[in-house]
Amino acid sequence: MARILIDKLRHAYVQNPQKPEDYALKEMSLELADGGAYALLGPSGCGKTTLLNLISGLLHPTEGRILFDDTDVGQLTPEQRNIAQVFQFPVVYDTMTVYDNLAFPLKNRGVPAGEIDSRVREIAGMLDLGPTLNKRAAGLTADGKQKISLGRGLVRSDVNVIMFDEPLTVIDPHLKWVLRSKLKELHHRINRTMIYVTHDQTEALTFADRVVVMNLGEVVQVGTPVELFERPAHTFVGHFIGSPGMNALPCTVENGRPTFLGHAVPIPGEIRLPNDGGRLEIGIRPEFIKFSGLESGPTIAVEVTKVSDAGRFRIVETRAQEHRIRLLVPEGDPVPSGAAQLRFDPKHTHLYRDGWLVG
Numbered sequence: 320m321a322r323i324l325i326d327k328l329r330h331a332y333v334q335n336p337q338k339p340e341d342y343a344l345k346e347m348s349l350e351l352a353d354g355g356a357y358a359l360l361g362p363s364g365c366g367k368t369t370l371l372n373l374i375s376g377l378l379h380p381t382e383g384r385i386l387f388d389d390t391d392v393g394q395l396t397p398e399q400r401n402i403a404q405v406f407q408f409p410v411v412y413d414t415m416t417v418y419d420n421l422a423f424p425l426k427n428r429g430v431p432a433g434e435i436d437s438r439v440r441e442i443a444g445m446l447d448l449g450p451t452l453n454k455r456a457a458g459l460t461a462d463g464k465q466k467i468s469l470g471r472g473l474v475r476s477d478v479n480v481i482m483f484d485e486p487l488t489v490i491d492p493h494l495k496w497v498l499r500s501k502l503k504e505l506h507h508r509i510n511r512t513m514i515y516v517t518h519d520q521t522e523a524l525t526f527a528d529r530v531v532v533m534n535l536g537e538v539v540q541v542g543t544p545v546e547l548f549e550r551p552a553h554t555f556v557g558h559f560i561g562s563p564g565m566n567a568l569p570c571t572v573e574n575g576r577p578t579f580l581g582h583a584v585p586i587p588g589e590i591r592l593p594n595d596g597g598r599l600e601i602g603i604r605p606e607f608i609k610f611s612g613l614e615s616g617p618t619i620a621v622e623v624t625k626v627s628d629a630g631r632f633r634i635v636e637t638r639a640q641e642h643r644i645r646l647l648v649p650e651g652d653p654v655p656s657g658a659a660q661l662r663f664d665p666k667h668t669h670l671y672r673d674g675w676l677v678g
């Protein structure tokens with residue numbers, strides 16, 4: 320196992336990069352704790368695979384260092400880095416049995432037969448592959464084959480890190496949620512450093528203790544699922560995580576208070592605003608807005624424009640002049656029609672400047 324330190328890493332696919340846009344990965348520094356469960360989450364093209372390949376050694380960085388514990392692995396091959404990888408599509412030997420597929424990485428490294436047997440059976444049990452151990456891999460479904468790939472990634476006990484690159488892509492939707500929670504459980508039992516790459520927020524938030532959110536080649540936030548939900552460091556995180564995402568409302572700051580359409584909107588902390596302008600927005604998640612009752616305090620006048628059923632909640636869309644504000648209303652709670660007043664929970668209202676959290 321290893322702690323992974325990423326130090327001022329940058330990567331460009333072009334020769335002689337000059338401008339910031341030349342870099343697929345902008346400068347980043349990160350520390351991944353030994354034994355932690357991490358997800359790299361972000362939209363297509365944000366640089367997740369580039370970062371994964373730099374850690375695994377398939378790519379060498381244009382600038383910066385990667386350390387496994389105290390060893391700089393920058394010039395080491397993937398083999399020398401001692402990493403297990405699970406890819407989007409199953410990598411299995413069709414003519415071998417499930418047992419031999421799982422045993423393969425261990426046999427290759429000369430692990431004693433008795434240890435191989437117990438390890439293979441343990442991992443097969445965790446992935447519900449026990450009944451198929453003596454079958455040829457060729458006879459299995461795509462789901463079954465991907466479980467073998469996961470098993471092959473998990474079976475070695477000597478790896479520094481296990482990396483999963485969108486491992487549930489080929490899995491049937493009804494099995495996805497089973498495997499999602501299974502992987503989390505496996506992390507607890509196996510206790511290795513794991514990195515899980517995905518563009519799917521549910522997969523990332525279910526699996527990881529800490530999620531690294533990326534956008535446009537940049538790390539925008541590293542946090543626990545709760546931190547990403549309650550205190551997005553950037554409006555991108557607010558939009559990308561959550562369903563629906565965070566509301567972002569243009570505002571000004573007057574007398575030290577964020578002000579939206581002439582209404583002062585309380586926020587919990589101090590505002591840290593430089594004096595050089597910038598685009599200001601109030602960020603608040605739909606979960607933290609309510610229709611106002613008779614209680615006193617500041618409210619925002621809106622018009623209810625749409626109500627959609629989302630199971631235990633309704634998503635209510637409202638307008639304050641030209642601005643859309645969405646809120647979640649629990650099933651059974653009344654939703655006014657036409658004109659209404661909204662109340663923002665001050666503990667969960669934040670201020671952003673040019674996208675970044677400032678209060």
Ligand SMILES: Nc1ncnc2c1ncn2[C@@H]1O[C@H](COP(=O)(O)OP(=O)(O)OP(=O)(O)O)[C@@H](O)[C@H]1O
Pocket residue numbers: 332343361362363364365366367368369370518
């Ligand atoms: N081999 C390559 N040569 C040139 N540019 C590349 C190469 N691989 C990736 N890129 C570019 O680098 C950027 C980051 O791509 P990367 O594949 O790392 O993103 P990603 O988040 O993994 O996307 P996806 O989820 O679609 O795999 C993109 O702009 C992509 O076009």
